[in-house]
Amino acid sequence: MKAVVKTQKAPGAELLEMPLPEIKPDEALIKIKVASICGTDVHIYNWDSAAQVYIKNVPQILGHEFAGEIVKTGKKVKKFRVGDYVSAETHFFCGKCAQCRNGQRHICETEKGKIFGLSCDGCFAEYAAVPERILWKNNPRLAPEIATLQEPLGNAVYCALGDYDKNLKGKKVLIFGDGPAGLLAAGVAKAEGARFVTLVGRHQKRLEIAGKIGADITLNEKENNATELLSQLLNIGKGFDVALEMAGSKNARDLAIKSVRDGGRLSLFGIDTDPFIIENSGQYVRSAKKIIPITGRLIWRTWRETKRLLESGLLDITPVITHKFPLEEFEKGFRAMTERPKVSGKVILIP
Numbered sequence: 001m002k003a004v005v006k007t008q009k010a011p012g013a014e015l016l017e018m019p020l021p022e023i024k025p026d027e028a029l030i031k032i033k034v035a036s037i038c039g040t041d042v043h044i045y046n047w048d049s050a051a052q053v054y055i056k057n058v059p060q061i062l063g064h065e066f067a068g069e070i071v072k073t074g075k076k077v078k079k080f081r082v083g084d085y086v087s088a089e090t091h092f093f094c095g096k097c098a099q100c101r102n103g104q105r106h107i108c109e110t111e112k113g114k115i116f117g118l119s120c121d122g123c124f125a126e127y128a129a130v131p132e133r134i135l136w137k138n139n140p141r142l143a144p145e146i147a148t149l150q151e152p153l154g155n156a157v158y159c160a161l162g163d164y165d166k167n168l169k170g171k172k173v174l175i176f177g178d179g180p181a182g183l184l185a186a187g188v189a190k191a192e193g194a195r196f197v198t199l200v201g202r203h204q205k206r207l208e209i210a211g212k213i214g215a216d217i218t219l220n221e222k223e224n225n226a227t228e229l230l231s232q233l234l235n236i237g238k239g240f241d242v243a244l245e246m247a248g249s250k251n252a253r254d255l256a257i258k259s260v261r262d263g264g265r266l267s268l269f270g271i272d273t274d275p276f277i278i279e280n281s282g283q284y285v286r287s288a289k290k291i292i293p294i295t296g297r298l299i300w301r302t303w304r305e306t307k308r309l310l311e312s313g314l315l316d317i318t319p320v321i322t323h324k325f326p327l328e329e330f331e332k333g334f335r336a337m338t339e340r341p342k343v344s345g346k347v348i349l350i351p
């Protein structure tokens with residue numbers, strides 16, 4: 001089979017002819033219909049310091065977002081059968097540790113950091129072996145190009161809805177970050193009935209996509225300094241009910257926490273390594289602002305919420321799909337994701 005393989009611990013990847021994956025008793029063999037490139041794949045492709053944490057062994061087939069059909073099942077597979085149309089959660093989980101027993105399988109203690117397509121061969125190939133435990137059965141009516149995006153869309157759903165104050169109806173929502181996750185979150189917030197959605201980003205083309213998918217107001221961070229931006233935001237929102245930090249920048253996080261009204265909620269999804277300092281803890285406690293770190297998706301709660309949104313007809317994520325290539329042209333896909341100015345949303349690969 002054809003596959004995109006990381007062959008060296010260095011930038012790049014190669015299209016190679018690889019043997020069909022052997023499935024273990026608890027795995028299914030999936031014929032991949034469509035896959036999509038994630039920001040993590042770009043880190044791995046470029047082989048920057050963030051990628052080196054994930055990939056321990058080469059050669060390895062890249063990719064973790066997909067939609068496909070089961071063509072073979074291992075002896076122990078019980079709930080899925082040949083012909084099922086599936087996608088997958090990417091975080092492995094044991095089902096037994098304290099986190100798993102408390103509805104937090106996405107941060108499983110035993111399988112910490114084990115992710116499909118990062119810790120093992122992935123789906124940028126004609127076929128992939130996937131454990132039953134992480135498979136998700138798709139609605140047959142869901143287009144494969146949308147089904148492959150459920151994994152990143154799940155990040156956006158979890159971030160937008162948070163952990164417990166799940167109702168966005170009538171709320172004022174502020175999003176930092178115009179990467180695919182931020183754009184998808186704008187769509188989710190609107191579909192969930194937000195009164196208005198403001199998105200702050202840095203790339204004109206992406207801000208246009210944000211407008212198409214659900215943002216009522218978009219602001220270009222590059223055209224304003226931080227003080228101007230904050231005064232504009234405070235002016236627009238008079239205090240936002242909910243802010244989502246999806247840019248991974250200290251600046252955005254500081255602005256986000258200042259822009260949330262007292263008692264409001266801030267979801268932190270973006271990753272950076274800067275210190276996170278609350279200057280005056282007394283003031284913060286009295287503000288009753290809730291800060292929620294978001295990683296991965298709640299398994300399977302977020303998947304069910306994502307399904308509900310896609311099936312409701314209220315959420316159309318097609319504006320986020322900006323490029324499609326046959327798998328053989330994967331290099332064009334990675335180029336589209338890295339070129340400046342940034343114009344890409346999600347890039348689809350078709351084996």
Ligand SMILES: [Zn+2]
Pocket residue numbers: 038039040064065151152
């Ligand atoms: Zn992903």
Ligand SMILES: [Zn+2]
Pocket residue numbers: 093094095096097098099100105108109110111
């Ligand atoms: Zn566990």
